[in-house]
Amino acid sequence: MKxxxxxxxxxxxxxxxxxxxPRLMDIFYWPVMELLLWGFxxxxxxxxxxxxxxxxxxxxxxLVFWDxxxxxxxxxxxxxxxxxWERNLLNxxxxxxxxxxxxxxxxxxxxxRIVLAGAVISILAYLLYQFNxxxxxxxxxxxxxxxxxxxxxxGLFTTGIILRFGSSAQVLAFGFIxxxxxxxAVFYPVSALPQSLQxxxxxxxxxxxxxxxxxxxxxGSLSLPHLGMAFVLNFIYLGLVFWFFYAMFSRVKEKGLxxxxx
Amino acid sequence: xGWINExxxxxxxxxxxxxxxxxxxxxxxxxxxxxxxxxxxxxxxxGKTTTxxxxxxxxxPTSGSIKIFGxxxxxxxEEVLSRVNFSSPYxxxxxxxxxxxxxxxxxxxxxxxxxxxxxEELAEFFDIKELLPKITSSLSTGQLTxxxxxxxxxxxxxxxxxxxxxxxLDPDVADRVRKLLLQIQKDRGVTILYTSHNMxxxxxxxxxxxxxxxxxxxxxxxxxxxxxxxxxxxxxxxFIAIARGE
Ligand SMILES: Nc1ncnc2c1ncn2[C@@H]1O[C@H](COP(=O)(O)OP(=O)(O)O)[C@@H](O)[C@H]1O
Ligand SMILES: [Mg+2]
Numbered sequence: 001m002k003x004x005x006x007x008x009x010x011x012x013x014x015x016x017x018x019x020x021x022p023r024l025m026d027i028f029y030w031p032v033m034e035l036l037l038w039g040f041x042x043x044x045x046x047x048x049x050x051x052x053x054x055x056x057x058x059x060x061x062x063l064v065f066w067d068x069x070x071x072x073x074x075x076x077x078x079x080x081x082x083x084x085w086e087r088n089l090l091n092x093x094x095x096x097x098x099x100x101x102x103x104x105x106x107x108x109x110x111x112x113r114i115v116l117a118g119a120v121i122s123i124l125a126y127l128l129y130q131f132n133x134x135x136x137x138x139x140x141x142x143x144x145x146x147x148x149x150x151x152x153x154x155g156l157f158t159t160g161i162i163l164r165f166g167s168s169a170q171v172l173a174f175g176f177i178x179x180x181x182x183x184x185a186v187f188y189p190v191s192a193l194p195q196s197l198q199x200x201x202x203x204x205x206x207x208x209x210x211x212x213x214x215x216x217x218x219x220g221s222l223s224l225p226h227l228g229m230a231f232v233l234n235f236i237y238l239g240l241v242f243w244f245f246y247a248m249f250s251r252v253k254e255k256g257l258x259x260x261x262x
Numbered sequence: 263x264g265w266i267n268e269x270x271x272x273x274x275x276x277x278x279x280x281x282x283x284x285x286x287x288x289x290x291x292x293x294x295x296x297x298x299x300x301x302x303x304x305x306x307x308x309g310k311t312t313t314x315x316x317x318x319x320x321x322x323p324t325s326g327s328i329k330i331f332g333x334x335x336x337x338x339x340e341e342v343l344s345r346v347n348f349s350s351p352y353x354x355x356x357x358x359x360x361x362x363x364x365x366x367x368x369x370x371x372x373x374x375x376x377x378x379x380x381x382e383e384l385a386e387f388f389d390i391k392e393l394l395p396k397i398t399s400s401l402s403t404g405q406l407t408x409x410x411x412x413x414x415x416x417x418x419x420x421x422x423x424x425x426x427x428x429x430x431l432d433p434d435v436a437d438r439v440r441k442l443l444l445q446i447q448k449d450r451g452v453t454i455l456y457t458s459h460n461m462x463x464x465x466x467x468x469x470x471x472x473x474x475x476x477x478x479x480x481x482x483x484x485x486x487x488x489x490x491x492x493x494x495x496x497x498x499x500x501f502i503a504i505a506r507g508e
Contacts, residue, residue: 012363255280
């Protein structure tokens with residue numbers, strides 16, 4: 001692993017972001033719109049006396065976490081798609097750059113996007129709805145980390161699919177995450193799902209994060225089993241996804257698709 | 263003077279099948295001498311691009327071996343690729359970036375010691391200095407070709423693989439590019455493997471050509487030699503003769 005190469009790819013993306021309004025909007029627009037939507041809804045629920053005491057914390061907290069997941073995934077997929085769109089992939093892999101360095105740079109780009117988006121929506125949530133993300137205290141940190149890991153795993157997975165099947169599969173890059181959402185118990189507990197779907201829910205690390213997060217809100221203490229399950233599952237998924245990506249990459253080299261990808 | 267004739271590339275019994283049946287590259291072996299410009303010729307679909315991509319470890323060969331600088335490419339990818347470069351109009355530089363941003367990105371990827379100076383030096387050489395602050399997508403084809411070539415020289419490659427670099431250029435710009443390539447080869451002793459469908463161009467540049475047809479090497483030699491051997495008036499007629507199997 002050579003840092004100068006990771007840095008090169010990362011800086012190349014930052015060049016692009018610094019003057020691309022659509023790309024900046026991609027970071028901020030959706031999270032802010034969702035925040036407004038859910039923020040006003042929770043306001044309404046509160047006023048109508050429909051919600052419990054913690055409804056704001058739970059819904060807005062879920063929203064922030066969900067955005068972290070989706071930003072993590074999108075950042076990785078989009079960073080890769082940029083090179084596909086610009087037919088630059090071949091140029092990049094004609095340099096000594098390794099696949100692992102390429103992936104690390106997209107992950108770091110994801111981290112930058114998340115810090116930016118996270119900061120903006122946390123501040124807005126506080127200003128508009130007096131929602132303080134630090135309600136979760138330091139318990140927040142391991143859960144955030146866990147949700148990011150899962151976001152990257154999802155991002156690498158969709159990237160592998162696009163690599164293999166071309167950018168006609170790019171709808172996946174944007175849509176795949178919504179397949180996960182209903183089963184991840186984002187806005188409601190797992191118990192709200194039918195029994196058979198609960199099994200699906202429990203094999204997703206995201207479920208354990210969202211359940212764990214609600215636990216923190218309800219009890220004020222950290223549930224280690226939830227956190228532990230989330231991390232164990234994350235490492236399993238990340239392992240599988242890395243294996244998958246390398247398998248796709250070597251398949252693509254065999255089929256000579258690196259040049260034909262578009 | 264042994265080192266002058268040193269082979270920089272050794273390809274042995276190289277085979278590529280994309281599906282199980284058709285051999286797109288069919289058991290070819292060749293060597294390339296250091297410091298020379300060698301032409302890789304053949305009709306469309308002959309397997310030139312596939313061969314070049316295998317030399318760059320972008321396509322995995324079905325069988326056979328490729329050694330560059332005496333090293334197996336796939337097993338020494340990082341080392342070999344740091345001393346090789348490639349350029350072709352079918353590969354783009356990111357078009358949303360400014361030219362200097364692109365060049366400095368690749369300079370970083372190659373860990374060029376003094377990237378700014380290197381970019382400026384190459385910009386001077388290829389006469390693209392005034393293009394550096396422009397967005398890449400705003401350049402003309404001729405300008406892009408020169409930027410691409412500048413990219414391909416960032417790491418001072420010992421071996422340069424050029425796949426139809428002049429294919430989309432007007433005769434004037436193509437001529438300038440050829441002059442630049444000859445100068446690079448003379449000044450820096452770069453070894454160049456070159457594909458083109460313009461036989462006059464090949465005659466001007468290459469001291470040796472390898473003819474590829476349907477994945478097989480059908481001939482190999484100095485352009486003048488081949489013209490004599492086939493009893494034709496120029497390399498263009500030789501090309502047609504070989505392509506039609508006459
Ligand atoms: N990725 C691929 N999958 C299947 N067939 C391919 C692929 N790439 C090239 N081919 C086929 O291999 C043959 C050689 O192609 P190519 O190496 O591009 O030839 P050239 O560069 O000499 O024109 C052609 O028949 C082409 O259709
Ligand atoms: Mg070709």
